[in-house]
Amino acid sequence: MATRKPETGWHGENSDVNHLRGRAFEATCLALTAFGLVSVMLLLLFVANDAFRPLSADVGWLATYAVTVVVPLAALAVYYYRLDEPAGEVAYVASGLPVVGLLLTGGFAVLFTELLSVLEWFALLISLVAAAGLIVAHGRLRPKAALERLVVVLLAPVVTVFGLPPTRFNWLVTDAAAALGLDFGLYYRVISLREAIMLLPFVPTDWVMLLLTLVLPAAGAAGWFVEQRRESRRDGLAVVGLTTVAAVLGVVAGPLLGIGADVWLLVVTFAVLPLGVYVEGVLRRGEGVRGLAFPVVAVLGVVAGSLITGALGFAGPDPWLDWGFLTSATSRTAADAGIYPSMVGSVMMIIVIVLTAFPVGVGAAIYLEEYAPSQGLMGKFVTLIEINIGNLAGVPSVVYGLLGLALFIRVLQWPQGSIIVAGLAVGLLILPIVIISAQEAIRSVPDSFRQASYGMGATRWQTIRQVVLPEALPGILTGTILALGRAIGETAPLLMIGAAASVRLAPNSFFDVGSMMPRQIFSWSSELEPAFRHGVLAAGVITLLAVLLVMNATAIVIRNRYQRTG
Amino acid sequence: MTQNEMTSNDSTEPTPTTETAASSPDPSGDPLIEQSIDVDGTDATAAETGEPVIESRDLNVFYGETQALQSINLAIPEKQVTAMIGPSGCGKSTFLRCINRMNDLIDAARVEGDLYFEGKNVYDADVDPVALRRRIGMVFQHPNPFPKSIYDNVAYGLRIQDQTENIDEKVETALKRAALWDEVKDQLDKSALDLSGGQQQRLCIARAIAVDPDVILMDEPASALDPIATSKIEDLIEELAEEFTVVIVTHNMQQAARISDKTAVFLTGGELVEFDDTDKIFENPESQRVEDYITGKFG
Ligand SMILES: Nc1ncnc2c1ncn2[C@@H]1O[C@H](COP(=O)(O)OP(=O)(O)O)[C@@H](O)[C@H]1O
Numbered sequence: 001m002a003t004r005k006p007e008t009g010w011h012g013e014n015s016d017v018n019h020l021r022g023r024a025f026e027a028t029c030l031a032l033t034a035f036g037l038v039s040v041m042l043l044l045l046f047v048a049n050d051a052f053r054p055l056s057a058d059v060g061w062l063a064t065y066a067v068t069v070v071v072p073l074a075a076l077a078v079y080y081y082r083l084d085e086p087a088g089e090v091a092y093v094a095s096g097l098p099v100v101g102l103l104l105t106g107g108f109a110v111l112f113t114e115l116l117s118v119l120e121w122f123a124l125l126i127s128l129v130a131a132a133g134l135i136v137a138h139g140r141l142r143p144k145a146a147l148e149r150l151v152v153v154l155l156a157p158v159v160t161v162f163g164l165p166p167t168r169f170n171w172l173v174t175d176a177a178a179a180l181g182l183d184f185g186l187y188y189r190v191i192s193l194r195e196a197i198m199l200l201p202f203v204p205t206d207w208v209m210l211l212l213t214l215v216l217p218a219a220g221a222a223g224w225f226v227e228q229r230r231e232s233r234r235d236g237l238a239v240v241g242l243t244t245v246a247a248v249l250g251v252v253a254g255p256l257l258g259i260g261a262d263v264w265l266l267v268v269t270f271a272v273l274p275l276g277v278y279v280e281g282v283l284r285r286g287e288g289v290r291g292l293a294f295p296v297v298a299v300l301g302v303v304a305g306s307l308i309t310g311a312l313g314f315a316g317p318d319p320w321l322d323w324g325f326l327t328s329a330t331s332r333t334a335a336d337a338g339i340y341p342s343m344v345g346s347v348m349m350i351i352v353i354v355l356t357a358f359p360v361g362v363g364a365a366i367y368l369e370e371y372a373p374s375q376g377l378m379g380k381f382v383t384l385i386e387i388n389i390g391n392l393a394g395v396p397s398v399v400y401g402l403l404g405l406a407l408f409i410r411v412l413q414w415p416q417g418s419i420i421v422a423g424l425a426v427g428l429l430i431l432p433i434v435i436i437s438a439q440e441a442i443r444s445v446p447d448s449f450r451q452a453s454y455g456m457g458a459t460r461w462q463t464i465r466q467v468v469l470p471e472a473l474p475g476i477l478t479g480t481i482l483a484l485g486r487a488i489g490e491t492a493p494l495l496m497i498g499a500a501a502s503v504r505l506a507p508n509s510f511f512d513v514g515s516m517m518p519r520q521i522f523s524w525s526s527e528l529e530p531a532f533r534h535g536v537l538a539a540g541v542i543t544l545l546a547v548l549l550v551m552n553a554t555a556i557v558i559r560n561r562y563q564r565t566g
Numbered sequence: 567m568t569q570n571e572m573t574s575n576d577s578t579e580p581t582p583t584t585e586t587a588a589s590s591p592d593p594s595g596d597p598l599i600e601q602s603i604d605v606d607g608t609d610a611t612a613a614e615t616g617e618p619v620i621e622s623r624d625l626n627v628f629y630g631e632t633q634a635l636q637s638i639n640l641a642i643p644e645k646q647v648t649a650m651i652g653p654s655g656c657g658k659s660t661f662l663r664c665i666n667r668m669n670d671l672i673d674a675a676r677v678e679g680d681l682y683f684e685g686k687n688v689y690d691a692d693v694d695p696v697a698l699r700r701r702i703g704m705v706f707q708h709p710n711p712f713p714k715s716i717y718d719n720v721a722y723g724l725r726i727q728d729q730t731e732n733i734d735e736k737v738e739t740a741l742k743r744a745a746l747w748d749e750v751k752d753q754l755d756k757s758a759l760d761l762s763g764g765q766q767q768r769l770c771i772a773r774a775i776a777v778d779p780d781v782i783l784m785d786e787p788a789s790a791l792d793p794i795a796t797s798k799i800e801d802l803i804e805e806l807a808e809e810f811t812v813v814i815v816t817h818n819m820q821q822a823a824r825i826s827d828k829t830a831v832f833l834t835g836g837e838l839v840e841f842d843d844t845d846k847i848f849e850n851p852e853s854q855r856v857e858d859y860i861t862g863k864f865g
């Protein structure tokens with residue numbers, strides 16, 4: 001076939017090599033990519049436009065903000081991109097951190113208003129710390145007693161958090177106490193430390209408890225981090241001191257500005273402190289310091305914009321997605337409708353999923369990767385199971401809804417549409433994904449680490465606990481958070497288990513019937529009034545997307561952070 | 567089987583076992599004495615060598631169907647450097663892994679025969695490989711420090727073995743004995759992965775000796791290192807032999823000649839062809855095949 005033509009050269013026009021097909025393929029791929037990206041972008045723009053309705057504002061308003069915010073920020077962005085790339089990264093993080101921090105603040109604020117009081121949180125945390133203290137103390141006192149240790153590890157949290165069930169012994173104790181004229185309200189069972197704290201006649205005020213359980217631990221962690229980084233104990237202590245002062249000052253001064261003490265403490269913990277530590281690091285390294293200008297310019301721009309528009313009387317837009325939308329329940333009139341109760345429902349559902357699917361999935365992954373036999377008949381069986389886990393990851397979500405309906409509602413008789421049923425059904429849905437991603441993370445721990453550990457005379461448990469899991473954890477977390485992102489958007493299982501189409505009050509127990517964001521959005525989509533189907537729906541979708549984005553960003557941050565150090 | 571018989575014919579393999587008879591009057595190691603009776607001994611030639619701490623008898627290893635070691639008989643003396651040389655794939659690493667039962671971690675591997683450590687067959691049912699590995703440390707071909715700080719790497723073995731008293735001191739001693747202390751003493755908190763390859767390997771040695779084992783197994787510990795790092799490791803090994811029994815696999819014959827007291831030559835197919843004093847192996851080997859291998863005629 002390939003007869004050489006001696007009269008032609010090997011280069012230029014006469015070259016034998018044909019690039020045409022390759023070029024065509026490349027162009028096709030590019031076109032497909034562009035098509036996909038552009039369609040998604042258009043969709044998002046469309047929805048965002050519906051949610052925020054920027055065109056409902058005065059032209060003057062738009063122009064003002066364009067001048068004070070958009071133009072300076074765009075100029076800065078161009079500058080970073082062309083001349084100062086490290087500053088670009090700094091700008092990105094320095095603007096993102098407070099946003100994520102404020103979102104977390106919101107999350108915790110919701111937690112404290114809907115799910116548990118500050119006192120309950122305080123008692124729970126103290127009890128968990130006490131349980132950990134018990135376990136550590138036992139380890140110190142009797143380092144060799146392995147079986148005993150297992151019992152302590154299992155029992156300590158039970159005793160401190162749940163208390164002991166009624167037994168004959170408790171009768172004796174309670175009767176004895178009653179004889180002495182004391183009534184602890186023990187209900188003939190030993191109450192836990194948690195319950196004991198809640199029964200205390202005088203408890204610290206909320207902000208003191210928050211200071212102790214949130215601000216100080218966070219400040220301590222930040223202080224430790226700074227101490228390590230600057231190798232100066234004083235600087236570490238300074239961080240703790242400054243944070244505490246800022247927290248207390250805010251508590252005192254906050255009411256004047258209309259900021260509640262609790263909210264201020266959450267803001268300090270989740271937004272001010274991380275941002276402060278980050279800014280300190282940037283300043284110390286001296287690299288990309290100009291990036292810090294970005295958030296400053298943004299804030300100044302917004303302030304200037306609002307002053308100018310206020311002075312000139314320009315009316316702003318009337319967005320669907322505003323503070324009222326985030327904080328109120330749905331309503332019969334589109335203008336008053338909000339997403340708050342279903343947001344709480346989603347958060348509670350996520351809590352159920354994290355508490356169930358995460359331990360089960362990670363446990364299964366550890367077993368399959370580290371313990372399960374790989375040879376012989378059992379090995380084949382394990383392979384079969386792994387293949388089926390892979391298949392389960394592809395099962396349509398409706399099927400999981402059906403499973404939830406059959407199992408939790410029909411068999412276990414749990415309330416239809418309750419948060420717990422929703423969480424478990426969707427948890428089952430993401431379980432295979434959690435298992436597979438955790439397996440991958442565990443598998444990516446180099447075998448040489450395991451060999452080194454076993455070679456030192458470590459048991460399998462020690463090897464897994466000290467070497468494999470610490471290495472695999474970032475990967476496991478990343479995979480799990482991405483899976484949670486999938487979970488929060490699932491709609492079909494919620495429909496199957498009968499989650500409420502919309503609720504007026506946020507659920508405050510896991511056995512309450514609740515609605516979740518996707519379910520609420522779905523019911524808006526079938527409202528008759530067009531304002532619901534366009535405006536409110538779009539606002540809901542954007543809210544859901546924002547939550548998703550935050551979760552994915554967190555996953556990416558965790559991954560990058562550990563890839564860099566690891 | 568015939569091959570095995572041939573092997574023992576042209577090797578000097580009985581020699582080390584007869585040393586046992588000559589130099590171990592106390593009956594601490596019953597099996598060793600049994601062995602010395604089994605084998606017709608020639609005169610004890612190396613009376614100055616230590617007692618055998620490790621002794622394999624008719625050790626066969628299979629990976630699935632393929633046999634990687636053929637009836638190995640070998641006695642490794644105490645507090646000396648024993649080198650194992652041979653072409654790659656001849657089963658040196660496999661033999662090393664038999665000693666601390668790291669082969670247990672390979673599903674396909676199956677071990678037949680006996681291997682005695684201080685008189686106890688490590689393949690007996692009542693031997694916990696974890697306990698065995700606490701007495702027999704190992705250093706691998708590629709430096710494999712944990713992705714932890716230098717300090718935590720050395721402290722790892724101490725912690726998992728609950729030897730938590732004076733941990734700082736022990737870490738320092740181990741790093742000094744591994745000739746690494748001066749280079750890292752100001753950066754013990756730094757990640758071990760930031761060290762150079764040679765430093766990492768010395769860190770691995772420090773990690774292995776921190777728990778004060780009896781034996782240290784080294785599988786080509788310098789093969790991934792540059793010449794300077796290699797010579798540092800070699801010096802270190804010679805020093806370690808004052809306190810530990812060192813078994814080192816190497817494919818580098820000069821290295822074996824430089825640092826070892828005894829040398830075992832494995833050849834392709836997983837047979838132990840000759841085992842004797844290093845000087846004898848390199849100057850005047852019994853077997854023609856060993857001579858050919860050492861002079862580079864095949865490999
Ligand atoms: N994990 C394993 N699974 C299957 N075969 C193996 C394994 N490890 C080693 N082998 C085989 O056993 C033989 C000896 O290997 P090895 O002990 O690593 O040799 P050496 O260390 O002398 O180069 C080789 O043929 C190799 O292919």
Ligand SMILES: [Mg+2]
Nearest residue numbers: 658659660785
């Ligand atoms: Mg090898």
